[in-house]
Amino acid sequence: MARCLADNQLENSTEKGSATTTTSTPKHTDLMTLMLQSGDATNPQEIQDACLNFYAAGKDTTAFSLSWFIVMMNRNPRVLCKVREELRRVVPDLFTGGLDTPTLEHLQQCTYLEAALKESLRLNTLVVYRLANRDTTLSDGTFIPKDARAVFSKYGSARQPTVWGADAAEYKPERWIDKKTGKLKKMSSFQFVTFSAGPRQCIGMRLAMMEMMTVLSVIFSRFDLETLMDPFNITYDFSLVLPVKGTLDVRVRSLMAHSA
Known part of the structure; x- marks a missing residue:
């Protein structure tokens, strides 16, 4: 399924790229078209694989991370108030409808929102493993034989007092702020370690952070999302990407209607 989507996207972007000159770049375009126009990636297989990575690695991980942030805001209304205070100061037009989405410059000023998101990602993160290709x-002296699957518990690492105090x-966003x-x-x-580290660190880390901060700033500047279940009773399901167990049902209220 993902491979078919990548094939279709490559075909559409190739047609779009050939119809667009460098002097008439549209205001909004997709990443694959930009790759084709830049000339840095000319191998169709490389471009297709890059697109597949975005589909496979960036869909569920981002969606579940946003879900957990909603849960964290319901558990910590104090944090939500501070997030909104910052958004009102940095991007007031989001609350009035004068602006659809924040700019990159706006997001770079949203220190507390980023701290709140990173703290949620720290506590609610996916599982990683690797198959050893050699002994x-x-x-520390631990022996891992070839073909053994080594699993790293990011969940446990995030709760280590020796690492985080x-x-x-x-859940304490302030730990991220000097x-x-x-x-x-x-x-x-x-x-x-949410995005891993070293040469295998997630290549889409910055894109994912900007994407999530954009979505969250828009949602929480316009709506209240109240979980129907007690947020402290919401738990995770067994999966590599740590989804919320079951459905995340929320009651949505417009902030403007709520304040009227």
């Missing part, structure tokens, strides 16, 4: 001995299990500067702290990717 391996880790630095005594309050590791708490008290002196008010800016985001630079965390090692080997500490914040």
Whole structure:
């Protein structure tokens, strides 16, 4: 299914790219068309594989991450209030309908929103594993035979007091913000392992963060999303991508109607 979507997208983007000159680039275009126009990627197979990666790796992971953020906001209304305060200051037109979506410059100023999102991603993240292609001995002496599947628990790592402090299990966006500067702290990717680290780190990390921050800023500037179930009773299902168990049912209220 994903391969068929990638094939169709490549065909459509190729037609679009050939019909568009470099001096008449449309205001809105897709990533594949930009790749074709740049000339950096000319192998159709490489472009198709890149598209497939976006479909396969970026759909469920992003969707479930957004779901967990909604749960976190219901569990922590104090955080939601601070997120909205920041959005009202940085992008007030989102609340009035004067702006459909925030710009990249707006999102770069939304420090608390990014901290709240990263904290949700820290606590509610996917599982990763690797199949050993040869016998391996880790630095602590653990022997992993060839063809063994090694699973890394990001869920457990995110709750390690030795890594995150005594309050590791708490949802606390403030841990991401430098008290002196008010800016985001630079965390090692080997500490914040949601997007993995090293040469196998997620190549779509920055895109995913901007995508989620855009969606969340639009949703929470216009609507209240109240979970029908007690948010503290919402749990996860067994899966590599850690989805919310069952359906995430919410009651949606317009902020404008709610304040009227």
